Each structure stands twice: as C-alpha cells, then as structure tokens.
Amino acid sequence: MAQARQHKRGEHTKQRLLDAAEQLFAEKGFHGVTVRAIAGAADSDPALIAYYFGGKRELFDEVLLRRAEILNQIRIEELEACEKNAGPEGPSVEDIIHAFSHPLLDRTEFGGPGWKSYFALVAQITNSPEWGGAVMPKYFDPIVRRFLESLRKALPESADEDLFWSYHFLSGALVLTFAQTGRIDHLSGGLCSASDIESVHKRLPQFIAAGFRRICQKDKGDPTP
Template identity: 80%
Template structure:
C-alpha cells in the first residue's frame, strides 16, 4: 500500500498561495487582486509569490494548470473507458458528452471548495474576449479536439462546422451552470435551483446530444435539397 509523501514546508506554502489565489481570482478577477492580498489570504510573505512563481500572471497560469491537468487526464480516461466498453460501433453521442462533462460536474458536486472557485474562474476567463480565448485554448483545446474526434465517429455524416457550433453551445451551457447565478431559481419560482448541479448532470448529456443530432440532420437535409436542385440531378 502506497504511503502518501509528507509535503515540505515550502510545498505547503506554495499550495496555500495557489489556494488563496484561486479563491481571490474567482471572487474578484485577475485585475481585481493584488499579490499582497493573495499573500495576506495565505498568511504568507508577498515576496514568496515572486520566489515560487515569478509574478501574478505566472501564479494565475499555475492556478489554471494545476486543476486543468487533473481534469484533462480524468476526462480522457473516461472517454477511453466508454470507447472500450462500446466496442466496434463506438459510444453514443450521449455517452461521449457524459464523459466530457461528468468529471467537471462531479467535482463541482463532490469536490473540495476549491473546485467551485476554479470553475467560477473558468467562467470568467471564457467570457473575457481580450485574452480568455487564448488562455482556454492553451489549457483545454487538446482534450476538446480529442472529444470532437470521437463525436465525428458517432456522427459520421456531420460536417465540422455543425460539430464546432454544437460544442460552442455545450461550452456555454457549462459556463452558465458553473456560474450558479440564481437566475433559474427566480424564473422557476424555486422549482429549480442553479446550485443543483446533480439535476444538470442528469439532464445535460441528453439535451446536448439532441442538439448535436438536430443540427447535423438539418445540415444534411439542406445539402441533400441543394443537390436535388442542381441542374441535371433529375436526368
């Protein structure tokens, strides 16, 4: 049985700085947080941010990387597991989307409080047009492209344009879910709650899969109609 390695004092300090930065960045955004505030939250010296990370932007990058690496590994494992279980025909669209979303939703429900901060931070970055796209591409594009590869097999007649738009809508649904704004609470008169991530996990794969299939089928029908309308097609 493996024994957990005891962290050194330096490693503990570094993790405390990452946890504090994650929390404050999620609450106030990158530009609303100072290195001094992060150090104070971590009960540490501001000079240690420079020592361990180099600066605020490097610390921010490390905050993103720390959990992104975990998520990407787990998502890939879940996708590969569902592909193996499905056999030669491959997994369904619902199973692929569940493998993509489950690791995130499960950690939002059952993970440590830092996961809530992390997902809130991801929501902020996704909605930042000046630099959010570049940051998200850096950390998440490889795993997204791997899932799109699996979706192409499940939807062989679907053009990439429709797959990318469908993923765009999936990404938006996840960002809104993690924001937990309370909007659905008010709209539904308390019938639904934005904090009920389990309800989202139960519904999201089926809902999103239907959207993928509908856009792909609509595009295929439009292409077939254009082909019939071309001169000489009826000869």
C-alpha cells in the same frame, strides 16, 4: 532529513498561495487582486510569490494549470473507458457528452470550495474577450479536440463547422451551470435550483446530444438547422 522537511514546508506554502490566489481570482478577477492581497490571504510574505512563481501572471497560469491537468486526465480516462466498453458501432453521442461533462459537474458538486472557485474562474475567463481566446486554448483545446474526434465518429456525416458550433453551445451550457447565478431559481419560482448539479447530470447529456444530432445530421438540402 532537514532538507526534506524544508522542501515539504515549501510545497505547503506554495499550495497555500495557489489556494488563496484561486479564491481571490475567482471572486475579483485577475486585475482586481494584488500580490499583497494574495500573500495576506495565504499568511505569507509577498516576496514568496516572486520566489515560487515569478509574478502575478505566472501565478495565475499555475492556478489554471494545477486543476486542468487533473481534470483533463480524468476526462481522457472516462472517454477511453466509454469507447472501450461501447459496442461495434462505438459510443453514443450521449455517452461521449457524459464523459466530457461528468468530471466537471461531479467536482462542482462534490469537489469542495477549491473546485468551485476554479470553475467560477474558468467561467469568468471563458466569458472574457481578454482571456477567453488566449488562455482557454492553452489548457483545454487538446482535450476538446480529442472529444470532437470521438463525436465525429459517432456523427460520421457531420460537417466540421457544425461540430464546432455544437461544441460552442455545449461550452456555453457548462459555463452557465458553473456560474450558478440563481437565475433558474427565480425563473422557476424555486422549483429548480442552480446548485442542483444532480439535475444537470440527469438532463445535460441528453439535451446536448439532441442538439448535436439535429445540427450535425440535418438534411444537407435544408437551409435551416
């Protein structure tokens, strides 16, 4: 019983450290945060970071992995349901894009501050030459390739090059949405809000699907997309 209580306390401490690191990394970046600052925010001893994780870089990896595993499982389930419930011709491009983007947007809107910090961190990493090419493939490339397989079936005449570029543009749209910079608020004079994720839900799959179709199904003799 005492061992179980000790294990529970240890897990609680570990989660506090992960939560604190997630928020601070999202706000200040990897290099702007010290081990001592993370421990202080978690009301813990800095030595516990070494004990539980090994170091700051290992803690950073664990922060990314913790929610990536949850997110990727949900996305796979949504894609598989989308494919299972589709007719003989398979799911539409819109349905596939929705299955890909919905779990992210849903947690951005309803998941609480932890998910907001996580997506802010993902947006930051994606836009960083230092991290984007090294970190993102580790956590997200397998799930992206699974979705691209489904899109390839929905767009059977597409060239792989066009599919990858189309995904690249989809990723950029999601990253800008996560960032919630307020740019659209100013541009629209308050008509639109960067925090209005429901409006993104309504528009993003249709917008991105149209782009996929335009690029991937273009006349092969047409040099322009």
